Amino acid sequence: MLRQAAKRTRTKRAPPIEPALGWTYLSREALSRAKAQMDEESMGxxxxxxxxxxxxxxxxxxxxGTSVLHTRARYAIFVPWLFEDLAGMVGPAAQRALRERERLLAGRLSDAGEAQVIGGRVFPKPSSQPPSTVYWNALAAWAILRPRPDGRTISRGQAHGLLKTVGSPIDDDGQPLLSFEPPFVRLPDRPSNWQSGDITLRLKKAEAGFLRERLAQxxxxxxxxxxxxxxxxxxxxxxxxxxxxxxxxxxxxxxxxxxxxxxxxxxxxxxxxxxxxxxxxxxxxxxxxxxxxxxxxxxxxxxxxxxxxxxxxxxxxxxxxxxxxxxxxxxxxxxxxxxxxxxxxxxxxxxxxxxxxxxxxxxxxxxxxxxxxxxxxxxxxxxxxxxxxxxxxxxxxxxxxxxxxxxxxx
Structure with missing residues (x-):
């Protein structure tokens, strides 16, 4: 199953729904093979x-944490925001919602005149390598995505599960019945145009400061x-x-x-x-x-x-x-x-x-x-x-x- 997931990560033309692409944990060896393949293909x-x-x-x-598929730094903040916006959703429903949100983001960025948009060339179709795939390793390496207890990188499916757990019911004293750390560290505030309107790939000062603090370590x-x-x-x-x-x-x-x-x-x-x-x-x-x-x-x-x-x-x-x-x-x-x-x-x-x-x-x-x-x-x-x-x-x-x-x- 791991080999199959790695192979799908490398495939340029993906079917509309790819459960194994992001929802199955990939071994470090599988990720390395997929990363090398992406390096090779992107270098032509x-x-x-x-x-x-x-x-x-x-x-x-x-x-x-870098990849030849990276374009702009703001995607390292966009991706966690997208996940947090979908808190409470898990499984195929979360996968479909994330895919749609990433597709719409590509359209909004393209409409704003941005030239380095992930998925911009194929919009309105969804990208086979969306931002959440391209930047997931970076989020882990840059300590924006918290690791699993064993130190390994959590999958996207696990991230959705943790976000749902964070919003679990509270007891009579107002305390969560179960306490889990959210998958992402505390992020910069969203801009007013995050949900709709024009948006660009240029960082805000607070966002740049957040990333600089992470990368400097x-x-x-x-x-x-x-x-x-x-x-x-x-x-x-x-x-x-x-x-x-x-x-x-x-x-x-x-x-x-x-x-x-x-x-x-x-x-x-x-x-x-x-x-x-x-x-x-x-x-x-x-x-x-x-x-x-x-x-x-x-x-x-x-x-x-x-x-x-x-x-x-x-x-x-x-x-x-x-x-x-x-x-x-x-x-x-x-x-x-x-x-x-x-x-x-x-x-x-x-x-x-x-x-x-x-x-x-x-x-x-x-x-x-x-x-x-x-x-x-x-x-x-x-x-x-x-x-x-x-x-x-x-x-x-x-x-x-x-x-x-x-x-x-x-």
Missing amino acids: VRDEIGFLTIHQRYADRFFP LRGNGGRELSLLARLVRTEAAAPAEMWANETYAIAGADQGPLVRAQQAASLAGIGRAIYDALLERIVEIDDKRDISTRHREHLGVILAEQGPIAAGLDIAALEADIGSLPAKLLAVVTATRDWIAAGSGNPVALSDVYTAAEARKGPRARLAPTPNGRARRLEWSSDEHGLAGPLHYRWQQVSTLLDDLADPE
């Missing part, structure tokens, strides 16, 4: 070699140090121009070294993706004997010149100390790619075996494989339509938007 790539492992681990270390690196996100929030400034800006390094504290390695790994992964695409073009042309452009092979030279000097300095042992041991085949790819960059060859053919072995984890979907399945998968691949490879971004665009929202409330 298939992660053939496994570089998104590096992306996700560094992003989770630096920016806990976030820990990274196993809880031993303040996270980079917490340090950035504490500056109360808009986002630096880029993740690798001097302002970022100046406040990074214990994350200065990992930040350097994260940039090196981002560059190496960008080159690695370009190597994969170049190898694929070559196989199509030479082994499959089909006409194909040299677009990705030419791009390999460009990205190698841009990112190679950064990637060549990567200390792989230190990288694993930062984010944990890499899977064996990914480690082999990272090591071979760094050594290949340092050697200055420029010809990716020497990396064919290690890249083919790493992609084998895809089974029959692997494209580099010299098999009938590999040939069939290559027939589905279009060099001209496939995006050019670039470095990992560690969700910096989403983090930048979050910081800018906090720095500019109304």
